[in-house]
Amino acid sequence: MSEWETVIGLEVHCELATKTKLFCCCPNDFGAEPNTYVCPVCLGLPGSLPVLNERAVEFALRVGEALHCVIPEESIFHRKNYFYPDMPKNFQISQYDEPVCGNGWLAITNPDGTARRVGVERAHLEEDTGKTSHVGGGGGRIHGADHSLVDYNRAGVPLLEIVSKPDLRSPEEARAYVAELRGVLEAIGVSDVKMEEGSLRIDANISLRPAGSEKLGTRAEVKNMNSLRSLVRALEYEAGRQAEVLETGEAVVQETRHWDEEAGRTYSLRSKEEAYDYRYFPEPDLVPLLPSAEWRDKVRAAMPELPAARKARLVEAWGLSEVDAGVLVGTPGLADYAEGAAAAGAPGRDVTNWVTGDLLAHLKESGSSPGDLALAPAGLAELVKLVADGTLSRPLAKEVLGAALAGAGGGSPAAIVAERGLAQVSDEDSLVAAVAAVLDAHPGEVERYRSGEDKDRKKLRGFFMGKVMAEMKGRGNPQVLNRLLDEALGAS
Ligand SMILES: [Zn+2]
Numbered sequence: 001m002s003e004w005e006t007v008i009g010l011e012v013h014c015e016l017a018t019k020t021k022l023f024c025c026c027p028n029d030f031g032a033e034p035n036t037y038v039c040p041v042c043l044g045l046p047g048s049l050p051v052l053n054e055r056a057v058e059f060a061l062r063v064g065e066a067l068h069c070v071i072p073e074e075s076i077f078h079r080k081n082y083f084y085p086d087m088p089k090n091f092q093i094s095q096y097d098e099p100v101c102g103n104g105w106l107a108i109t110n111p112d113g114t115a116r117r118v119g120v121e122r123a124h125l126e127e128d129t130g131k132t133s134h135v136g137g138g139g140g141r142i143h144g145a146d147h148s149l150v151d152y153n154r155a156g157v158p159l160l161e162i163v164s165k166p167d168l169r170s171p172e173e174a175r176a177y178v179a180e181l182r183g184v185l186e187a188i189g190v191s192d193v194k195m196e197e198g199s200l201r202i203d204a205n206i207s208l209r210p211a212g213s214e215k216l217g218t219r220a221e222v223k224n225m226n227s228l229r230s231l232v233r234a235l236e237y238e239a240g241r242q243a244e245v246l247e248t249g250e251a252v253v254q255e256t257r258h259w260d261e262e263a264g265r266t267y268s269l270r271s272k273e274e275a276y277d278y279r280y281f282p283e284p285d286l287v288p289l290l291p292s293a294e295w296r297d298k299v300r301a302a303m304p305e306l307p308a309a310r311k312a313r314l315v316e317a318w319g320l321s322e323v324d325a326g327v328l329v330g331t332p333g334l335a336d337y338a339e340g341a342a343a344a345g346a347p348g349r350d351v352t353n354w355v356t357g358d359l360l361a362h363l364k365e366s367g368s369s370p371g372d373l374a375l376a377p378a379g380l381a382e383l384v385k386l387v388a389d390g391t392l393s394r395p396l397a398k399e400v401l402g403a404a405l406a407g408a409g410g411g412s413p414a415a416i417v418a419e420r421g422l423a424q425v426s427d428e429d430s431l432v433a434a435v436a437a438v439l440d441a442h443p444g445e446v447e448r449y450r451s452g453e454d455k456d457r458k459k460l461r462g463f464f465m466g467k468v469m470a471e472m473k474g475r476g477n478p479q480v481l482n483r484l485l486d487e488a489l490g491a492s
Pocket of ligand 1: 026
């Protein structure tokens, strides 16, 4: 693979979180009964006319600001003509050569810590299609299915297609770009960025060229990657496949390929369409889009903090490592959660240790998002305080966290500690008694400890500590116990 350079460009389709669809008043919502959010406009009935959703344009302008795009004074909509059962009009209203956002860039941090800018070619508004399901055999594919069902609830949902330049050089870099972009889209509030619900869909153009060459190779477009992990896997597979093709002296075919997650491979779907196949022409039912300077100024003035700035702030204010701050900011909802806990009075650094450790592990395992946790940010702050004031040792705190995440104690760690009698015992009288009881019960070991070699003493010291902890049912304050044990063993 060393003699080939991988060249990747990504098309990210982002469903905009508007209340209604792009050209009608139907709700824009996921998971409703099929074909309940439809009307003459999004069903493409003759005589119906589209009306552009102002909020969707505002969201596009926000994205343009965040990605440092050129916002042209005028952009227009085109009809992209093709027949497909989930497109009742037989054309899609999209943007072609005059999109709402032009030329911009996004700064990413590579896995090796180096930063670079990835060019953004354009971002354009378009309507989503409906959704077809193939039923009765064929494993969800059209081949082998008995019949197909179409749900038009998604038809007409606003999409912003963000097209990168072919600036990405590895699957890992592609992942870093999508993760950064996802964070930006989340931060500016234009999308719920849920890849698993299709709110963020990625198509990748990938080609190889001899290292050092300037000329781009023939590309394949890969579709159907539903997570960052499958994006990396699909691109790694496809780079390997193309290298094999090129090394046998064959040519890569320009085509669209489908990523099969289970089989771990891509397969040919159809030859890649060219723009002229779509017979684009200006949409006659819509006037040109002319966002006023005032509107654009207003959007710019209202821009929230972007992930890169937030990361820098957390590194500075909480004393975090770049890696930890990157995990907080790069995981949807996690930085909000951590900042919520800090606002409830816990030190940011302690909060981050829990959030990037046990809490993140729980999120990955349960597939839930931070906003759905049974333990609210204020509850985590409570847990951090219980550790700080010595009520809980770290192992006990882990136990309490697990219980709280499982829904115990109504989300209050303090309530769980009270219910289960988990509070750490720091009271010296009980600890002194426990130490004395253990030493009394093992006079031989005590004798050996006092006269023994270094190696032996370490082992025995661990043995005593274990016994004392067992005596305290795991709840003794380890720092106090260590001190008391040293005092008792030092005494002759
Ligand atoms: Zn509608």
